Amino acid sequence: MEFVFEWFRTLYQETGINLPFLYDEYDRNRMIDGFFTTIWLSLVCLFFSVIIGIIGAWLQGSAFKWTRRIVNGYIQLFRNTPPLVQLYFFYFAIGTLLPRVENDWGGQSPILGSFAWAAISLSFFAGAFNVEIFRSGIEAVPKSTVEAAEALGFSKLQIYRDITLPLAFRVVLPALNNNLVNLVKTTTLAYAIAVPEMLYEANQIWSDNVNVTEMMFFLLLAYFVLVGVLVGGMNRWERAMKIPGYGG
Amino acid sequence: MSWTPADPMVSLKNVHKSFGDLKVLNGVSLDVMKGDVICIIGPSGSGKSTLIRCVNALNDIQQGSILVEGQEVNDPKLDKLELRKKVGMVFQQYNLFPHKTALQNVMMAPIRVLKQDKAQAEETARGLIKKVRLEGKENAYPGELSGGQQQRVAIARSLAMRPDVILFDEVTAALDPETVGEVLQTIKDLAEDGMTCILVTHEMAFAREVADHIYFTDRGVIVEHGPPETFFQNAQDPRTKEFLSQIL
Ligand SMILES: Nc1ncnc2c1ncn2[C@@H]1O[C@H](COP(=O)(O)OP(=O)(O)OP(=O)(O)O)[C@@H](O)[C@H]1O
Ligand SMILES: [Mg+2]
DSSP: OOHHHHHHHHHHHHHHOOOOOGOHHHHHHHHHHHHHHHHHHHHHHHHHHHHHHHHHHHHHHHSSSHHHHHHHHHHHHSSSSSSHHHHHHHIIIHHHHHHHOOOOOSSSEEOOOOHHHHHHHHHHHHHHHHHHHHHHHHHHHHHHHHHHHHHHOHHHIIIIIIIHHHHHHHHHHHHHHHHHHHHHHHHGGGGTTTOSHHHHHHHHHHHHOOOOHHHHHHHHHHHHHHHHHHHHHHHHHHTTTTTTTSSO | OOOOOOOOSSSEEEEEEETTEEEEEEEEEEEEEOEEEEEEEEOOOOSSHHHHHHTTTHHHHHHHHEHHHHEESSTOOOOOOHHHHEEEOTTTOOOTTSSSSSHHHHHHHHHTTTTTOOHHHHHHHHHHHHHOOOOOOTOOOOOOOOHHHHHHHHHHHHTTTOOOEHHHHHHHHTTTTTHHHHHHHHHHHHHHHTEEEEEEEEEEHHHHOOOOOEEEEEEEEEEEEEEEHHHHHOOSSHHHHHHHHHHH
16 A cells, blocks of 8 residues: 555656645545545435435325425425525524534534535435435336235235335336436535535645645546446346336 | 124125216125125126225225125225225236235235234245146246236235135136136136135136126116026026127
């Protein structure tokens, strides 16, 4: 490892191409922290946005008009506003309305930090699309299949969990994966409220080292690889979920 | 209130059902005793499917009474789960769960609905798959089975719930001629075992062979009924005669 680090130090000295996070331990740790923050933020948002999608699609099938209206209102609001504005709204509007708590140093600090707000905001943002995606999948499940489960005595919840969702899931997997890939890319917005994710940490590094060009090359490549791994994983998942003799 | 096996297992009295303005059932009455096999025949659109779907509350009715082992189906407080434990149903389009293997299709309801333990449910399911002559197909998905094989899985799935009566809605209508026989044989085996069966069918030879009683419906009423011999040889009503002359 030392050898690689030294090679990049020499590269900088010889050519002026400066990638300090590859030879300087302090910058390297910043970059690693940023990388894991991005991964962690992505995972949290992926998880909660899918949960929101599943619950939202279930509520859309509710017998109560107001439940359906509220879900639809949520979808419209989050689909028809920019995610950056949503993020600012949560962080600066909702965040400042919430009570503050005493922190370890005796001062006052917000209940939720910027990471939590980014996670909440982006989960709701991607969740709104997921509700629509899951709903379209649920509509694609034949009514007759659901009826067969009803006739066997399955409860509504059992039907949703054991029949409708697994079938809908397979139908929507390509659309869902697409949205989740977009979500991972959208986590860079968290930069705007100083969540120390990859873009933010890269910004710290280029401010200290004045190596904007190199950092931009690196960021593009890093996200390309990150999202590439995600897409590859999703494609494998799609193949694994395929039912023999069913749908194409 | 107390039902005994000497009373009709299924008893319809003056059942009326409409979809909006369309009157589909206009006062249907019939009784099915334990162990009876009855066949309902009649022209397309005469309400045969609607009639048997009312028996397990897949359709609700506007007027009249449907008793299943003394339990009133036309009751807002009806416990559908209890009803559906007693009444099995097999559909024209099989309606298997496409993401589950043949064995899983058969095991699922006993585990989920009857809360049987998995090992016991699997043992029963394997026995039933054998009974419908599908040994070796336990792990096949519905998409990998022929129509006739899928329909026999559907029959096994219904039997796994140990129903007291099974409704069959034109279960051979979607099948290739060469596979019709194997499904009819399966039903015949059931009838000989003493299962109470209500069948909607266009297979007249089959009806004649297995039925204890035949009902002819037209425009939402039972026009004529009787034991197969009398029914097929001595039909009285001109509508019955015309139907039989077209179909035989
Ligand atoms: N869910 C529904 N909504 C509205 N109309 C319906 C519905 N189900 C059935 N019908 C109508 O009720 C009438 C009777 O239908 P049903 O399916 O009971 O006939 P059938 O005797 O089973 O005919 P087939 O032999 O073609 O299966 C038809 O005119 C049909 O269009
Ligand atoms: Mg029908």
